[in-house]
Amino acid sequence: xxxxxxxxxxxxxxxxxxxxxxxxxxxxxxxxxxxxxxxxxxxxxxxxxxxxxxxxxxxxxxxxxxxxxxxxxxxxxxxxxxxxxxxxxxxxx
Numbered sequence: 001x002x003x004x005x006x007x008x009x010x011x012x013x014x015x016x017x018x019x020x021x022x023x024x025x026x027x028x029x030x031x032x033x034x035x036x037x038x039x040x041x042x043x044x045x046x047x048x049x050x051x052x053x054x055x056x057x058x059x060x061x062x063x064x065x066x067x068x069x070x071x072x073x074x075x076x077x078x079x080x081x082x083x084x085x086x087x088x089x090x091x092x093x
Contacts, residue, residue, distance in 0.1 A: 002072075006074070007037075008042075008044070010076055013076075014076035015030060015044070015067055027048060028064070029047070030045070030067070031045050034093075038087065041069065041071060042068070043067075043079070048061055063081075
C-alpha cells in the first residue's frame with residue numbers, strides 16, 4: 001500500500017504528464033495541504049500556479065477534477081464529476 005509521500009509523487013507525475021498538452025497558461029500544481037485519503041484512494045486537488053502563488057483568479061481552470069491515486073496499485077486518474085460532487089457533499093472537497 002502506498003504511503004502519503006509515494007501517493008503524492010504518483011499524483012504529481014500523473015498531473016504533469018496530463019497537463020503537458022493543456023498549453024503554457026495551464027501551469028498547475030497539486031495543493032498538498034488539501035490532499036486526503038478516502039477509503040483506498042489518495043485525493044489530490046490541484047490549481048493553476050498563478051492562482052496559488054499570486055491569487056490571480058483569472059488563471060483558475062474551470063472544472064478541474066482532483067487526481068485520484070489507488071493506494072493499492074498506484075494507478076492514477078482524474079475523478080469523475082459525480083465522484084467529485086459526492087466528495088463535495090461530504091465536505092471533503
